[in-house]
Amino acid sequence: xxxxxxxxxxxxxxxxxxxxxxxxxxxxxxxxxxxxxxxxxxxxxxxxxxxxxxxxxxxxxxxxxxxxxxxxx
Amino acid sequence: xxxxxxxxxxxxxxxxxxxxxxxxxxxxxxxxxxxxxxxxxxxxxxxxxxxxxxxxxxxxxxxxxxxxxxxxxxxxxxxxxxxxxxxxxxxxxxxxxxxxxxxxxxxxxxxxxxxxxxxxxxxxxxxxxxxxxxxxxxxxxxxxxx
Numbered sequence: 684x685x686x687x688x689x690x691x692x693x694x695x696x697x698x699x700x701x702x703x704x705x706x707x708x709x710x711x712x713x714x715x716x717x718x719x720x721x722x723x724x725x726x727x728x729x730x731x732x733x734x735x736x737x738x739x740x741x742x743x744x745x746x747x748x749x750x751x752x753x754x755x756x
Numbered sequence: 757x758x759x760x761x762x763x764x765x766x767x768x769x770x771x772x773x774x775x776x777x778x779x780x781x782x783x784x785x786x787x788x789x790x791x792x793x794x795x796x797x798x799x800x801x802x803x804x805x806x807x808x809x810x811x812x813x814x815x816x817x818x819x820x821x822x823x824x825x826x827x828x829x830x831x832x833x834x835x836x837x838x839x840x841x842x843x844x845x846x847x848x849x850x851x852x853x854x855x856x857x858x859x860x861x862x863x864x865x866x867x868x869x870x871x872x873x874x875x876x877x878x879x880x881x882x883x884x885x886x887x888x889x890x891x892x893x894x895x896x897x898x899x900x901x902x
Contacts, residue, residue, distance in 0.1 A: 721833045721836065721837065724779065726882055727884075730866075730882065731782065731882075733890055734782045734783070734864070734866065734867045734880075734882065734890065735782045735783030736783065737851075737853060737864055737867075737890055737891070738781050738782055738783045738784060738814075738851065738864075738867075738880075739783050739784070740853050741814055741815075741851045741852065741853040741854070741864065742784075742811070742812065742813070742814065743762070743763050743803070743813045743814060743815055743854070744762075744811075745854075746762055746763055748763070748815075748854060749763060749764070749795065749796075749797070751856060751858070752795065752797045752799060752801070752815075752858065753796070753797050753798075755797070755798065755799055755858045
């Protein structure tokens with residue numbers, strides 16, 4: 684892992700079109716600003732992983748489900 | 757054209773109805789083409805079926821039937837990606853994680869599926885600035901949601 688130290692207001696550039704800026708530091712919390720092309724999706728990692736897991740759990744695996752759903756009105 | 761669905765068997769679809777999810781769904785990014793298929797049930801739900809893989813399908817719910825005050829704004833970037841010009845272009849669904857019995861199921865209100873029905877483009881978005889849960893318990897429908 685590449686490790687860089689940055690101060691508030693300083694940035695790093697990833698590739699030639701992504702900028703990650705340290706906007707502020709408050710105790711254990713770091714506020715980051717990200718400038719990236721619209722095609723780059725940005726997520727909080729733990730949220731992204733949870734949604735990935737939830738999507739996989741939501742996959743319809745059971746073909747009997749339709750019969751079960753028909754019971755509900 | 758015919759596609760296979762593990763859930764519904766062989767289904768005849770119109771090619772023009774195929775929705776393109778450029779980024780797929782999170783965790784299943786390799787599947788990009790889906791169709792919406794109606795389900796013969798008395799619940800406000802619909803099937804999102806991959807046209808590329810019979811095993812990949814989700815049950816989507818019309819969120820307002822389950823949570824009438826569900827609300828979010830699309831970011832300008834999402835509008836652009838989905839080529840949304842007017843509100844009527846947009847359909848919003850949430851993914852159900854089905855549990856038996858149905859009352860134990862949950863709705864993913866945090867990451868809804870947004871579809872431009874005219875341009876046939878879809879995307880799962882994350883509502884970063886909302887407090888909507890990933891696993892919202894399905895409330896009982898009191899007949900009003902249908």
